[in-house]
Amino acid sequence: MGLNSSLIAERFGVGAAELERWLGEALSRGGDYADLYFEYVETTSLSLDESIVKSATQGVTLGVGVRVIAGEKTGYAYSDDLSSEKIVKAARTAACIAAGPAKIIETGLEEKSGRDLYAVPVPAAETSLAERVALIVRADEVARAEDPRVFQVQASFGDSIKHILVATSDGRLAWDRQPMARLNVMALARGGDGRVEHGYQGGGGRVGLDHFVLQDLAAKFAKEAVRQALVQLDAVEAPAGEMTVVLGPGWPGILLHEAVGHGLEADFNRKKVSAFSGRVGQQVASSLCTVVDNGAIAGRRGSVNVDDEGTPTRENVLIENGVLRGYLQDHLSSLLLRSEVTGNGRRESYQHIPMPRMTNTYMLPGESDPEEVIRSVKKGLYCATFGGGQVDITSGNFVFSATESYLIEDGKLGRPVRGASLIGNGPEALKYVSMVGNDLKLDEGVGICGKEGQSVPVGVGIPTVKIDRITVGGQA
Amino acid sequence: MTPSNAHEEIAAQLIALARERGASGAEATVSAGDEFEAQVRLGEVETLKEAGSRAAGIRLLFGRKVGSAYSSDLSIDGLRRMVNSATELAEISTEDPDAGLPDPGDLGSLAGDLELYSESVEKMEAEEKIAMARAAERAALDFDPRIDNSEGGSFGSYTGWRAFANSHGFLGSYRSSSCSLSVVPVVSEDGKRERDYWYSSARRTDKLECAEYVGRTAAERVLRRLGARKAPTQKVPVVFEPRVARSLIGHLFSAATGEAVYRKASYLADKLGEQIAAPRVTIIDDGTLPGLFGTSPFDDEGVPSRRTVVVEDGVLASYLLNSYTARKLGLKTTGNASRGVTGNASTGHGNLYLQPGDSTPGQIVSSVKNGLYVTELLGSGVNIVNGDYSRGAAGVWIENGEPAWPVHEITISGNLRRMFEQIEAVGNDLEFRGSAACPTLLIGEMTVSGH
Numbered sequence: 001m002g003l004n005s006s007l008i009a010e011r012f013g014v015g016a017a018e019l020e021r022w023l024g025e026a027l028s029r030g031g032d033y034a035d036l037y038f039e040y041v042e043t044t045s046l047s048l049d050e051s052i053v054k055s056a057t058q059g060v061t062l063g064v065g066v067r068v069i070a071g072e073k074t075g076y077a078y079s080d081d082l083s084s085e086k087i088v089k090a091a092r093t094a095a096c097i098a099a100g101p102a103k104i105i106e107t108g109l110e111e112k113s114g115r116d117l118y119a120v121p122v123p124a125a126e127t128s129l130a131e132r133v134a135l136i137v138r139a140d141e142v143a144r145a146e147d148p149r150v151f152q153v154q155a156s157f158g159d160s161i162k163h164i165l166v167a168t169s170d171g172r173l174a175w176d177r178q179p180m181a182r183l184n185v186m187a188l189a190r191g192g193d194g195r196v197e198h199g200y201q202g203g204g205g206r207v208g209l210d211h212f213v214l215q216d217l218a219a220k221f222a223k224e225a226v227r228q229a230l231v232q233l234d235a236v237e238a239p240a241g242e243m244t245v246v247l248g249p250g251w252p253g254i255l256l257h258e259a260v261g262h263g264l265e266a267d268f269n270r271k272k273v274s275a276f277s278g279r280v281g282q283q284v285a286s287s288l289c290t291v292v293d294n295g296a297i298a299g300r301r302g303s304v305n306v307d308d309e310g311t312p313t314r315e316n317v318l319i320e321n322g323v324l325r326g327y328l329q330d331h332l333s334s335l336l337l338r339s340e341v342t343g344n345g346r347r348e349s350y351q352h353i354p355m356p357r358m359t360n361t362y363m364l365p366g367e368s369d370p371e372e373v374i375r376s377v378k379k380g381l382y383c384a385t386f387g388g389g390q391v392d393i394t395s396g397n398f399v400f401s402a403t404e405s406y407l408i409e410d411g412k413l414g415r416p417v418r419g420a421s422l423i424g425n426g427p428e429a430l431k432y433v434s435m436v437g438n439d440l441k442l443d444e445g446v447g448i449c450g451k452e453g454q455s456v457p458v459g460v461g462i463p464t465v466k467i468d469r470i471t472v473g474g475q476a
Numbered sequence: 477m478t479p480s481n482a483h484e485e486i487a488a489q490l491i492a493l494a495r496e497r498g499a500s501g502a503e504a505t506v507s508a509g510d511e512f513e514a515q516v517r518l519g520e521v522e523t524l525k526e527a528g529s530r531a532a533g534i535r536l537l538f539g540r541k542v543g544s545a546y547s548s549d550l551s552i553d554g555l556r557r558m559v560n561s562a563t564e565l566a567e568i569s570t571e572d573p574d575a576g577l578p579d580p581g582d583l584g585s586l587a588g589d590l591e592l593y594s595e596s597v598e599k600m601e602a603e604e605k606i607a608m609a610r611a612a613e614r615a616a617l618d619f620d621p622r623i624d625n626s627e628g629g630s631f632g633s634y635t636g637w638r639a640f641a642n643s644h645g646f647l648g649s650y651r652s653s654s655c656s657l658s659v660v661p662v663v664s665e666d667g668k669r670e671r672d673y674w675y676s677s678a679r680r681t682d683k684l685e686c687a688e689y690v691g692r693t694a695a696e697r698v699l700r701r702l703g704a705r706k707a708p709t710q711k712v713p714v715v716f717e718p719r720v721a722r723s724l725i726g727h728l729f730s731a732a733t734g735e736a737v738y739r740k741a742s743y744l745a746d747k748l749g750e751q752i753a754a755p756r757v758t759i760i761d762d763g764t765l766p767g768l769f770g771t772s773p774f775d776d777e778g779v780p781s782r783r784t785v786v787v788e789d790g791v792l793a794s795y796l797l798n799s800y801t802a803r804k805l806g807l808k809t810t811g812n813a814s815r816g817v818t819g820n821a822s823t824g825h826g827n828l829y830l831q832p833g834d835s836t837p838g839q840i841v842s843s844v845k846n847g848l849y850v851t852e853l854l855g856s857g858v859n860i861v862n863g864d865y866s867r868g869a870a871g872v873w874i875e876n877g878e879p880a881w882p883v884h885e886i887t888i889s890g891n892l893r894r895m896f897e898q899i900e901a902v903g904n905d906l907e908f909r910g911s912a913a914c915p916t917l918l919i920g921e922m923t924v925s926g927h
């Protein structure tokens with residue numbers, strides 16, 4: 001597969017010779033390393049509210065980012081104009097970080113061809129608009145028909161196709177076509193007492209429209225959003241204080257993302273500002289816990305063939321039987337820590353400097369039957385669904401917000417409770433994991449991770465897990 | 477309408493192309509900007525970033541059907557493609573009886589200098605910006621030997637243009653600038669680490685707090701977190717310092733936007749004219765205050781910015797609306813339309829603030845026998861549909877009116893409706909560090925969950 005199979009190379013006349021020349025400009029004042037990141041993105045978003053398709057938007061963005069690394073220093077510039085003149089200007093701006101004689105690129109660029117984790121024959125972006133509109137119309141109809149208490153439905157479908165091309169001064173040349181699609185449904189229901197509650201379900205991944213149509217996900221998500229809203233109509237105040245919590249499988253894996261994932265990103269550890277700094281080899285979770293980050297699962301939202309520095313993604317073990325094994329690396333951190341790259345160098349767009357980021361983060365399944373996990377709890381809380389979370393990586397304190405939970409009394413699920421945040425400390429919380437279910441599930445594909453102002457799509461997953469002690473922020 | 481700069485020219489060109497294509501209405505936005513960022517860590521430059529970019533978007537109406545598109549390709553072919561794409565999208569949308577543009581009579585722009593742009597930001601040399609970041613970090617590191625690490629000091633700046641045109645003949649643009657200085661020191665003691673930050677931001681360089689002050693303030697903040705522990709679970713009064721109090725008026729804003737209200741996805745829906753907060757609470761949105769971050773001559777659909785009293789003496793006085801949500805609710809726009817460069821406008825606030833009271837922050841803390849002073853909030857546990865509030869928190873425990881010991885790994889919970897009703901004291905320390913500002917607040921009772 002030659003460079004001309006890259007849309008960027010073909011459409012903007014970018015060849016190996018030009019790439020080498022621009023990299024030469026980037027290193028014209030010295031420096032250890034330079035890279036070029038080209039990006040071309042087409043997006044479509046459609047949204048429905050009050051059964052009306054009120055908004056339909058398409059857009060195109062393109063640009064190139066040039067980075068120069070000199071020791072621990074990074075120079076960065078970008079351009080949304082792909083003319084050679086503007087790229088040279090950006091390269092010279094980024095070059096200002098270094099101060100020395102020009103560095104000559106020793107190796108030629110070597111093309112990396114490879115696998116395709118998302119061999120979507122027809123990306124959603126290339127299907128007819130009418131087919132995509134049909135999905136949100138269906139979601140609306142199903143949700144409204146599901147229960148008379150539903151009075152408001154919002155549905156949206158968004159897709160994008162991103163083409164990237166990365167060339168580095170150490171000879172990597174990689175390109176990729178990254179489809180993405182996502183369907184969201186939100187429903188509002190009103191109870192007899194006038195109380196209003198909402199429910200939400202969304203999902204998708206690096207998939208085509210078929211993924212949604214063949215499984216009728218519009219109907220499935222609509223019913224799930226309605227179910228959650230109706231459950232909330234009956235919810236009582238959540239309890240407050242430390243207690244035993246059982247997390248259901250799937251999206252509650254956001255616990256791992258917040259409690260350990262961010263703290264294991266190599267930039268924080270290189271700078272020794274993470275609660276996990278210097279703890280490789282130490283016990284940071286119960287021996288039942290093995291946590292991995294894997295950017296190479298076919299079709300998942302957090303997956304990419306190569307990261308945004310051109311490194312192939314792979315499975316990385318973060319915690320093995322409770323022992324901290326390693327960090328998530330980007331190119332800069334791997335240079336400074338003399339460690340391998342792990343395929344976790346990601347960025348929001350060409351306007352952003354890459355940094356170590358998660359891909360799909362999950363806990364491997366254990367041996368317990370999920371029902372047995374619940375039966376083992378005399379008094380506690382079962383959390384089925386969560387909203388977002390956040391972590392202070394230095395203290396290690398993290399929160400994540402439960403949006404659907406039930407009291408557990410004498411081993412049985414009881415009444416649903418209102419939304420509440422759970423708070424814990426990263427290197428401590430997973431030490432209280434006392435049971436791990438055999439039912440690992442990955443989320444539906446809705447995760448967006450924010451770090452230092454940059455958002456990237458991610459996935460999470462977890463089997464049913466029992467945590468003997470964690471603080472629940474309810475009011476009862 | 478005669479374009480007075482290149483950005484207005486592109487906006488006007490888009491409107492002309494839309495007319496050619498037969499659109500019955502059109503709105504065009506152009507945004508262009510240059511950014512600079514320098515990050516210094518442990519005295520050494522770590523990152524330098526410098527670049528510019530621009531983009532434009534169009535929203536077209538064909539009767540009551542709407543389509544939008546955006547692009548960073550602003551060549552004439554790029555503009556044509558954008559208009560074609562939006563036209564195609566309008567065809568698959570549904571007739572929306574309320575879709576439209578603002579009434580021509582509502583359009584306009586504030587006169588006079590709003591002090592949104594200062595040459596000082598562009599004129600300051602990169603070397604000086606780096607030196608300020610370095611000095612701020614140095615001041616934090618030198619403050620106390622226990623501060624032995626840092627996530628760095630940084631200086632960021634931005635200058636840009638925004639132009640807007642619509643098919644009713646509105647054409648306008650404005651230029652703005654901003655700069656900010658921040659530092660994130662890290663302190664260690666007994667194997668425990670904590671971090672905190674302080675920052676200053678302004679539209680002109682001479683309005684920034686000096687580097688030493690920013691560094692020292694960050695240092696004081698991080699030091700007071702040392703030795704933090706959990707608190708017992710209990711119901712207590714909670715004091716919000718200004719840096720976190722402003723998030724509360726942000727939640728109230730979300731609940732008072734036209735979208736949330738007409739969908740009845742807000743605990744404030746149908747509450748106009750009702751008491752929704754303590755009588756001592758008055759909340760104002762003012763997009764006209766010169767030099768501030770929430771100020772603009774017109775909103776993102778060409779309606780002049782203005783001052784709107786949202787809550788007056790505890791009574792919900794106004795929702796915050798754009799022309800669409802105003803039509804949905806049978807009201808007038810409040811000039812709060814907001815969007816990126818394309819799509820239907822949503823709602824944004826100008827300078828949103830809670831009017832200061834008479835108490836000093838010290839007096840408020842003194843009035844609390846046993847309670848929590850919150851300095852940081854974590855997570856997203858706020859539900860504006862039913863008002864439920866539950867977030868992670870850190871701060872200082874108050875005993876007998878005195879700050880006693882640092883606390884962390886707790887949550888605070890309540891319900892926005894009750895929290896606003898139970899505001900028992902409002903500080904006199906209102907200060908704008910962004911487009912939302914709130915003085916110190918005392919909330920009578922919330923649930924603290926700890927151990």
